[in-house]
Structure formats: C-alpha cells, structure tokens
Amino acid sequence: MKINHIALVVSIFLFETAAMAQQEVRKITFTGAARAQFYGDHYQSQNEEDTVTVPKLNSGNTLVDLGINMRPNPQMEIQGMVRVRNDYGGFWGAGVSFDVRQLYVKGVAGGIVRYQLGDINYKLTPYTLWNSSQELVSGTPFLFQQQTDVVNYDHFYNNDNSWRQQGASAEMAFEFGKWIKEIEIKTVATRLRTTDFSETNDRIFSGLNLGLVQSEHLRVGFNYVNVFDIYGTSRSSATFHHPVMTVTMNYNRKMGSWLHTLEGEAGRSNWYYKQQQEDSIPDWQGKFADAKYKIKHSDKGIYGSVQVKYVSSDFRSIGAQTKRVNYTGSMSAFQRIGNAQILRPITMIDLMRESGLYTTQLQTNLMAFAPQYDNITPYGEATPNRQAAIIKIGYENKKSPLSVSATYYRGQEVRGEGTTTLRGFERYEVDASFNAGRFISADDKDASVQIRVRNDRTYRPGTESVPGINLSSRILTAGMDFEFKKQWHLVGAFQLLTYKGFELKSIRDFNQEIYNFSELNLEGSEQLASAGMKYSFSDRAFLSVQYYKFFNHKNEMEEALFTNKQWMLLYQINF
Amino acid sequence: MSKKLFFPLAAAILFLNGCKPEDTFDGPNLEDIYGPFFVTELLTISDESVDLAAGESTRLNARFSKNLNWKLEIIGLSSGARHVHEEFSSVMDYNWNGSTSILPMFRQESCEVMLTFENQLDTLRDTLTVQSIRPLQGFVLSDFESGVNPGWDPFIQSGANMSFIVRNNGQAAQGNNYYDMGGTVAWDWLIGLLDIPASAYNVEHFPLSNNPSDVYFNTMIYKPAAYDNGLTLIQFREDDNGDGNYTSGQEDLWAFEIRGGADGWSTISKRYSDIVTLVNGSETAPIGNGLHEPDKIVKVSILFLANPTSGYSQAYLDYITFTTGGPLQP
Numbered sequence: 001m002k003i004n005h006i007a008l009v010v011s012i013f014l015f016e017t018a019a020m021a022q023q024e025v026r027k028i029t030f031t032g033a034a035r036a037q038f039y040g041d042h043y044q045s046q047n048e049e050d051t052v053t054v055p056k057l058n059s060g061n062t063l064v065d066l067g068i069n070m071r072p073n074p075q076m077e078i079q080g081m082v083r084v085r086n087d088y089g090g091f092w093g094a095g096v097s098f099d100v101r102q103l104y105v106k107g108v109a110g111g112i113v114r115y116q117l118g119d120i121n122y123k124l125t126p127y128t129l130w131n132s133s134q135e136l137v138s139g140t141p142f143l144f145q146q147q148t149d150v151v152n153y154d155h156f157y158n159n160d161n162s163w164r165q166q167g168a169s170a171e172m173a174f175e176f177g178k179w180i181k182e183i184e185i186k187t188v189a190t191r192l193r194t195t196d197f198s199e200t201n202d203r204i205f206s207g208l209n210l211g212l213v214q215s216e217h218l219r220v221g222f223n224y225v226n227v228f229d230i231y232g233t234s235r236s237s238a239t240f241h242h243p244v245m246t247v248t249m250n251y252n253r254k255m256g257s258w259l260h261t262l263e264g265e266a267g268r269s270n271w272y273y274k275q276q277q278e279d280s281i282p283d284w285q286g287k288f289a290d291a292k293y294k295i296k297h298s299d300k301g302i303y304g305s306v307q308v309k310y311v312s313s314d315f316r317s318i319g320a321q322t323k324r325v326n327y328t329g330s331m332s333a334f335q336r337i338g339n340a341q342i343l344r345p346i347t348m349i350d351l352m353r354e355s356g357l358y359t360t361q362l363q364t365n366l367m368a369f370a371p372q373y374d375n376i377t378p379y380g381e382a383t384p385n386r387q388a389a390i391i392k393i394g395y396e397n398k399k400s401p402l403s404v405s406a407t408y409y410r411g412q413e414v415r416g417e418g419t420t421t422l423r424g425f426e427r428y429e430v431d432a433s434f435n436a437g438r439f440i441s442a443d444d445k446d447a448s449v450q451i452r453v454r455n456d457r458t459y460r461p462g463t464e465s466v467p468g469i470n471l472s473s474r475i476l477t478a479g480m481d482f483e484f485k486k487q488w489h490l491v492g493a494f495q496l497l498t499y500k501g502f503e504l505k506s507i508r509d510f511n512q513e514i515y516n517f518s519e520l521n522l523e524g525s526e527q528l529a530s531a532g533m534k535y536s537f538s539d540r541a542f543l544s545v546q547y548y549k550f551f552n553h554k555n556e557m558e559e560a561l562f563t564n565k566q567w568m569l570l571y572q573i574n575f
Numbered sequence: 576m577s578k579k580l581f582f583p584l585a586a587a588i589l590f591l592n593g594c595k596p597e598d599t600f601d602g603p604n605l606e607d608i609y610g611p612f613f614v615t616e617l618l619t620i621s622d623e624s625v626d627l628a629a630g631e632s633t634r635l636n637a638r639f640s641k642n643l644n645w646k647l648e649i650i651g652l653s654s655g656a657r658h659v660h661e662e663f664s665s666v667m668d669y670n671w672n673g674s675t676s677i678l679p680m681f682r683q684e685s686c687e688v689m690l691t692f693e694n695q696l697d698t699l700r701d702t703l704t705v706q707s708i709r710p711l712q713g714f715v716l717s718d719f720e721s722g723v724n725p726g727w728d729p730f731i732q733s734g735a736n737m738s739f740i741v742r743n744n745g746q747a748a749q750g751n752n753y754y755d756m757g758g759t760v761a762w763d764w765l766i767g768l769l770d771i772p773a774s775a776y777n778v779e780h781f782p783l784s785n786n787p788s789d790v791y792f793n794t795m796i797y798k799p800a801a802y803d804n805g806l807t808l809i810q811f812r813e814d815d816n817g818d819g820n821y822t823s824g825q826e827d828l829w830a831f832e833i834r835g836g837a838d839g840w841s842t843i844s845k846r847y848s849d850i851v852t853l854v855n856g857s858e859t860a861p862i863g864n865g866l867h868e869p870d871k872i873v874k875v876s877i878l879f880l881a882n883p884t885s886g887y888s889q890a891y892l893d894y895i896t897f898t899t900g901g902p903l904q905p
Contacts, residue, residue, distance in 0.1 A: 313601060385601075415597040418605035465610040506602055514602030 031067040032081060033574045036060070037150065038088060039353070040567035043334050047561040052339050059332065060088035060569075065101055076107035115170045122169060122188050123162040124209055127265055127288060128225045128244055129319035131163045132380030134358075135373045136497070137351045139431075141450050141479020143493035143530050146544055146570055147352040155358045157324060164360060165190035165205065184211035192227065192362050199236045201229035205319065205362065221248040223267070225319055227362070237275045240364065244269040244317045246288075257298050264291040271316040271512075281511045286315025286384065301397030306389070313385040313415040316512075318362050320382035327368040329357040338559035345560050346370070348497060348526050349550045365512050372473050372499040372522050375458045376409065376425045385413045388425065401439050404432040417506050418517055421460055423469060429454040437483070445483040452477040458503060471501035471522060489534040491546070498525040524554035532568075541573035607642040607665075614639055618667075618690055618699040627673035627681070628707035637667040637690060637699060644693035651705070653684035673709045675905045678795060678840035679748045680894075681705050708750070713793070713898035714782060716771055716875065719752040726775025731767040734760035736887060739767045748795040748840040748893040749905070756807075756879040757889030764806075766888060768878040771895075779819050780871055784899050787848035787867030792875075793903035797891035800838040804885035807833040807892075810876040811850065815863040821873050827863035828852060840893075844902030869897075 038060035043053060067081035081102035087095035104118030123129050133139070137148045151157075156164030167190030174183045186209040193203035207225040214220070223246045229239035246267025253260050271284035288311040296303035327346060331354045337344045350357060359367075369378035377383045388411025396403040409427035416422050433450040454475040462468030479493035504517040532546030546568045554560035616638035625633045635647065642665045649658040649671060657677040660669055667690065673681055683705055690699040717724055719741050731739045737758035747753040758766045773781050783790050796807060811829040812821035821828075829850040833843055847869045851858045877895075881888035896903060 313597070416600035418600060418602045418608070420598055420600050463606070466605045467609065504605070516603065517605070517608065 027071050029069045031069055031079075031575065032065040033153070033572065034062075034064045035150070035573075036062045036569070036571040038567075038569040039333070041333055042565040043337065044563045044565075045338065045559065045561070046563060047558045048339065050338055050559075052341055053334065053337050057333055058088065062086050062088075067102060075109075075111075076105070078105050079103070113170050113172045115168065117168045118166065120165050120167060120169050120188065120190065121156065121158055121160075121162040122165055122190075122207070123160060124207055124223050124225065124319070125221075125246060125248060125265055126161075126381035127246055127267060127290070127317055127320050128223045129163060129205075129207060130380065130382070131157060131161045131322075131324065132320070132382075133157075133161070134324040134351060135370075135378070136348050136475070139452070140477055140495065141491075141493040142481050143479055143491045143532060143546060144352060144495065144528070146546075147568070150570070150572075151353065151355055151358060154355055155324070155360050157358075163319070163322075163362065165192075167191055167205070179214075180212060181215055182211075182213040184209070184213070186211070195233040198234055200234050201231065201236055201239060202233040203227065203229050203240065207319075217252055219248075219250045222246075223248065225317075227318055227364075231275070238273050239275060240273055242269070242271045242316065242318060242364075244319070254298075257300075259294075259296045259298060261294040261296075262292070263294070264289070266290065269314075269316050282513060284314045284316050284512065286312040288312060288315050288382070290381070301395050301400065301403075302393075303396070304391070304393040306391055308389050309381075309411075310387045310414065311382060311384050313413070315382070315384045316366075317382050318364055321366060321379040321384070322359070322362045323367045323369065323379065324358055325351060325367075325369075326357055326359045327370060329354075329359070331356055334564070337562065340559070342557070342559055345552075345554060345557065347550070347552050348373075348495065349528055349548065349564065349566070365510070366508065371458070371471060371503050371505060371520060372497070372524070374456070375471060375473070375503065376411070376427055376456055385415060385417075386411050386425070387414050388412070401434050401436045402432070403435075404430070406430045417514060418504065419460075419463075419466065421463075423458055423460045426457045426459075427455065445486070446481050446489060447483060448481050450477075450479045458501075467502060467504075469501075469503050471499070471503040471520075473497065473499035487536045489536065490531075491534055491544075492531045493528075494530070495528045496525065497527075499523070521556070522554075524552075524556075524560070526553075527551040537573070540575065542571075544568075544570045544572075546570075604642060610641045612640055612643065612692065612695050612697070614697065614699065618688070618701050620688065620701055620703050623702070624704045624706055625671075625673065626706040627709040630710075632670050632672040633703060635667060635669045635671060635688065639665050639667075639692070641665055643695070646691050646693075648687075648689045648691070649703070650687045650689065651679075651681045651684050652687055654679050654682045656681045673705065678842065678905060679746075680708065680905050682708055682750075711894075711896065712903055713791075713896040716895040716897070717754075718750055718894045718896075719747075719754050719892075720750045722752070723754070723769075724771070724775050726772065728770040728772065729767065730770070732758065732760045732763060732765060734758045734766065737767065738889070742891075746797075746891070748797065748891075750893075753795075753797070753891045753893040755889070755891050757887065759887045760881070761883050763883060764880045766879045766881055768876055771875040771877070773873050780814060780873055781869070781875075781897065783869040783872065783897055785868065785870040787869055788846060789899055790847040790869040791844050791898045791902045792847060792850075793842065793844045793898055794877075794895045795840055795842050795893040795905070796833055796836075797840045797893075798836055798838055799889050802887065802889050803835065804881045805834070805888040805890045806880040807890055808853075808876075808878040808880060809833070809845075810874075810878065811847075811869075811872050812874040812876070813863065813868055813871045814873045815866075815868070815871065817871070819873070825863060827861050827865065827868070829861075829867065832856060840891075842903060842905050844898075846902075 041057045043055050063083055063085040065081055065083050067079060070078040079102060083099045083101040085097045090096055102119050104116055106116035108114050169188040171186045188207045190205045192205050195202045205227050210222040212220045225244050227242040231239045244267060246265050248265045250263040266289040268287045273281045290309040292305055292307040294305040331350055334344055388409055390409045392407045394405030407429045411425045413422040431452045433448060435448045437445050437447045457472045458469060460469040476496045482490045484490050500523045503520045505520050506514040507516045507518055509515050528548060528550045530546055530548040532544060534542055534544040536542045548566040550564040552560055552562055618637045620633055620635050622633040625631050642663060644663050647660045647669060656675050656679050658674060659676040675681060686703050686705060688701040688703055722741050731737055738755045740755050741752050742755045743752050756767060760766050773779060809831055813827040814821055815826040830853040831845055831850050848867045852861045879890060
C-alpha cells in the first residue's frame, strides 16, 4: 500500500489546540459541585415487636467539591479538586473531612501525543475494560435516579461506563491518504494495588487499543489488556497475570433510509498465577465472541438489533466483570435489625443510597451477586458461561412524544454447573416513555411518564434426584415528572420487584473453583413508592424533597419483613 | 465474494466456531449431593487373616451408588488400635498393610472392620485377624520388650514416687512393654534421664546415613491426662572430630523438646536436619562444626524434666527408633 502522506492528528481529540490558540483561554477556572443531602428514616418491623433496633435515624451531609483548573499554556491542563464534607451533626471540626477527589495533568506533547497523568476515567470495550451499570437501580425514573446519581458521582461512575483509575494514558493517531483513513493508538497503565512490603505485590493494569479506521463504513480494532503483579515488590514469589486480547469490528452501510450496522468483538483471556509454590491455583483460559446486527430507519425512528454471543465458562476479564455493587459491603442505615440484631439483607433502596455497598477498585475474582436481582447478566456483557441471542426492537422519533423498546433475551450456559444439563435463561423487557411536554405546552414544560417491565427466568430441568431450577423475577417500574409551574416539578415513582423459585447458587473458593452449591428457596418482594417535588434553579442546580415508602418481604428471614419510610432532601449544584 | 457478504459471514464463522457445547461441568457432581445412596457391592476383604510380620497386606473393596465421603476403620478388639482411612469416591479399593492411625499399634488380635458414610445411616461391618505384628522399622534403640538395654546409662533423681521402670500392663504402644518415667523432684527440673550410647549396640557411631535430611528420630510417647507439666528433652551428641567420643563444649549437641500435646500415645518423628542446638530451651548457635552428621552420633540422651514447683510428672516411652527415608509409619 502506498501512503501518500501521513498526518499526525491531534484535532480528533478533545484537546482542540488549534481552536484554543485562536481563542482567549482562561488560565485558571474553578469547577466543582456542591451538595446537601438529608435523610430521615423510619424502620418498622412487620413480623415481631422489635424492641432492640432504634427505629428512627437521621443522617446526611453537606459537601463541596472545589476544583481548580489551570492552563499554563494551550497544550497543558492541570486539574485539582478537593472535597470538604461535613456530616450532619458535625460542628467545629467534628465529622468534617477533607479529601483530594481529583488530581491530574493532561496535555499534548510535541503536538503529537495526548497524555494524561494522575486520575483517569478510562474504558475500552465491554469485554476488556467496562464499568457496567449496577442492577435494578439503573435507568430508573428521575425520582429514584437522583439518589443513584449521588452514589455514582461519589464513586466516579460515569455514563460512559469508564472506570476511575490512577495512572497514565497516552493517545495518538496517524492519518493516511489512501486505503486506510486513520490509525489510532491508545495506551493506559494504572496501579490497582500497592505493595504491603510483605506478601502483596504491586498490581498493574495496562491496556493497548489499536483502532484502524478504513473508511466511514469500516472500523476494526485490536485490544490488549493485562493485569499483572510486579515480581519483587513484595516477598511473595507468586505473581498474578491476567491478559485479555480481543479484536473488534464495526461495519455500517446506509441503504436508502435504513442504516445497517454490523459490529462484533471476539477474544481470549488467561488468568493465572506464576511461580506459585503450590500448584493448586488453576489457570483459567477462556474465549468469547459477540456479534450484533443493527438496523435503523433515519426518518421513521424504527430500529432493531439481533445479537448473538458466546462467553465461555472460563472467560475472565476483571476490567469488565468487576461489579459496582459489593454485596459483602456494609450499610450505614439499619445495618442490623430484629431482636437478634441480625444483618439486614440488602434491598433495592440500599442499592440507591448506600455508599458502602459500592467499590471503585477492580476485583481479581468474580464478585458475589444477588440472583433475585439479576441472574442472567450479573457481570454485564462479559458475564461468563453464557451463550445467547438477543433481539431488540424499538421506536424513537423526535417528532413523537412516545418512545418504546422491547428486548428479548434467550440463552443458556456454555458449561453446566454440577451437571452437564445447562441452565436456560430468558428475559423480556419493555421500556416505554411518553414525553408530552412540548406537545401540551408552548414553553416546553416537562411532562413525562416512564414505564418499564422486565421478566427474568432461569430454568434447568431436574432429574429424579436432583431438583430442577426455576427462578423467576419480575420488575415493574413506573415514574412521572410533571412541571406544574415553571421550574416546579411534581415527581413520583414506583418500583416493584417480585421473585420466586429455586436456584442452586454456586459457591467458589479463592481460586474461583466451584466447590459447593447453596440452595436458594427464594420468595419475596420489594416495593418502593415515592413522591416528591423538585425546584430547578437552572439546568445545573435543583432542590428536591421526596418521601419514600419501602416494603420488603423475604421468605427466608422473618426479620426481613419490614417497612422503611424515608424523607430525603437533596440540594445539588454543579458549577 | 461480495463485499456485502464477507463481514457477516466472517462474523458468523467466528461465532459458530466458539459455540460448541461442553460435555464437562464445573463444581461437584449434583448427583453426588442429591442422588440416592445405596451399596452396589458389599464390603469384601481379600485376606481375612493377615500375617503382617511376613509383609502381607489385605485389600478391602466396596462400591456405592455415588461419590461421597466414606470412612474405613479397622479397630483392634484387644489393643484398641485404630486404622482410619477417609476418602471421597464411589469406590473403595484400599490396601491395608497393618499400619496404625491411632496408637497403640495392632497386636495379634481380631479386628473389627467398619465402613461408614457421611450423612448416611448405613454401616458395613466385617472382621479380620492380625496373625502377627508388623516388623520393626529402622535402627531400633529399644521397644522395651526385653527390658532396658544393659548398655544404657540411666540417671534417676532421688525424688518422691520415682518410677523409671519397664511396665507390662497392657498399655504399651507397641508390643507388650513400655518405659514409665515419673516422679517428683522439688529441687531440680531434671527428674531422670536415659543416656543411650552407641556402644550399647557394639558400634562406635550409630549406623545411620550421613544425609541428615534422610534420617528421622522417632519415638512413641504417652502423656497422661492428669499431668501436663512434663517435658521430654532428646539430645544427640556427635563425634565431630572422629576421636570416638563427644567433647562437651567443642562438638555438636543437637536437641529438641517434647511438651504438651494430646493425651495418650502419640508418635513423635523429627527429621535430623531440622534439629537445632538448645540452651535452656532456646535455639542457639551450634557448638561444634555446625553440620548435622547423623553417622557421627555417639550418644542419644532422653531427659525427663518438669518444673520443680509443679509437682508430680509422668510420661511413657516406647518404640524408639531411627528410620531412613521417612518418619516411622506405625
């Protein structure tokens, strides 16, 4: 291939230096956010007279994230942000904390390489580095989403599914005149864990992405990520190694008004320890393939997709399989309940507000999950031991207040657990929203209704002696937002989860091998209803007052039959 | 090939190549957890009268409907000796060579064979006979069947209730006799000791390998439930310079202590290369050339000690032997 010319491309990056050079750029700007949040909780046991648990709890905090953005020259940017937080009830220094929330330097070196050092938000693909949304409380109506957004903001969970890491990244691109349009090169290295100078080595995440843009129609990519321990940073002779390698492809073509897109990703993974004295930790070598065909009508707003995927049982990718929710985490509100003061089971309202249930660090092993919340895709797209076909159709048109989508998932395991008979999985989900605002009002007031229904089923036929698996869970979510007066919103939301059935949950040891199964006879429901009012000062600031009533029932525990009434006051401003 | 078809076909081939169902499974077999249990082949014993002294062994077999944890116990009806073997499988195909898991060792006696299963009521039983006991292993310093070797040099304090005597009352760990050490010495830690010189066996040095990692010192020791204050110190004196004698303060004196432990008989085995130099119970630098040279041992000493303020103390000894290649398998 003859290359007519190679141009070093920087303009494709966010740092638009050429543009900045022509504009008068402020050298120092202040950014950040401020928030005040207050909870008033009232716990009530429904099964017994709980004389031990204190039923009412008030908590909250006020915080300011104050960031300074410095641009000493057009090619460099320095960002530092501190958080000052005062817990409710803290005065004169008690309960006040100061943290460095963000610190990075970024810029363009030599007009060629864009770099960033310090705190980095990074993602690659859903099978290499991807921060999948938490189950049950993502994509909920605005009223619920307010609480979840607070948790997400505090844990650096961004809408682009990136993970917050600390390290360095560099990106550059080459532009070609013929055959190939562009080649992009992205690298990243972050430290996941620091040595304790005893038995824990430094652990590094490194990633490489090569993207080849052949034309506006075809794009292929190569991704390589590796998590590894640095030998010699502790006294341990065992080092962890976890490379994942994938190739991606995206091809699109417009035929008439229909845009056809074919995208796919396939790859392999390895997970092993080297120099282990005892040869007891197995190597996990897995593979996956994922292909998706999408079609969309540019005028009518109709769209659809068919996806087929295969993820082997041994596929591991900690950058993509680490869950946001840590089900072994701790809760601040009513951690123990009942006269026996047992640990309170985690519920959907806890997922919305409990900061202690969330993790910011990539986890080496598969994390625990709650089958009643999501037994089909607990680790996102990269959930191991799944082969599935997913069909989605939908309608979304700016000219219409209605948007609707329906998804059907049908899959099964790749390898059985405890038997060669495979679990089957089935999910259907319907999302619909009606945004009537600008159709009923000239000044474009908000008036929207949102509803979502999801049905999950996991099944596996039993034998004469082995019980069959049949676990189903249903989620109904509804929400509304009505701007009854300019900037004044009346909001309401409801979510109901019911689950019932039998599942044999696999129990894994430290080496991720299944060594036993736990019988789960699940039957229960969680119901959350809420109403409130919001005043929007601007697009960046609002004050919201909400009242929640939560009801929990779980057949396994008498203490799990309880209600929780909650007032929440939230003031938030971004600047 | 049409460009339009190339990529969809490539993706389909790639995908289908990966989608092969697997005929294995992860984790334990659910049939083993939930499946019904029954014995498909009853317990059989290949030799019901086993001559252990002649090196005979006997094979025990049985089959079950599923994998599960099972426990085979062979119990000496006279001695109370026990051999225990546990396994997770659906087949028992086990060879017993007369070894003992829980002392005392098997004698000439009838034995009960018992096979039990975890979480199952079923128990399979049978009997076998031990015609003769297992041959002694290694270079045996003494099993006390013929009393105390006349070449030994015992020293016994003149305390109260001193025993230091060979007993034959059915409580021996091996054979019929054992050595009882006991007494009260209010003025000294030492209650009594046994000096065992190589000359007692008509050799200058004990006939052992020169590889200290290959040589094990073993003894069976009994701790009475009533007394926890006893301490047994085993010392090994080496003739580093080859003059046929141990010179105090110039040549290596290796030692280890036995204290505490479970009540009753237990087998103590110590690899010679792991033994250190002790001064007042604390590890210290070697005295001589610092090399573990089992082929240069000229004397083994067994000291029975107790805190003088702690009152009466007692321990039994049996089957003192050096083995090569591994610890004693009683």
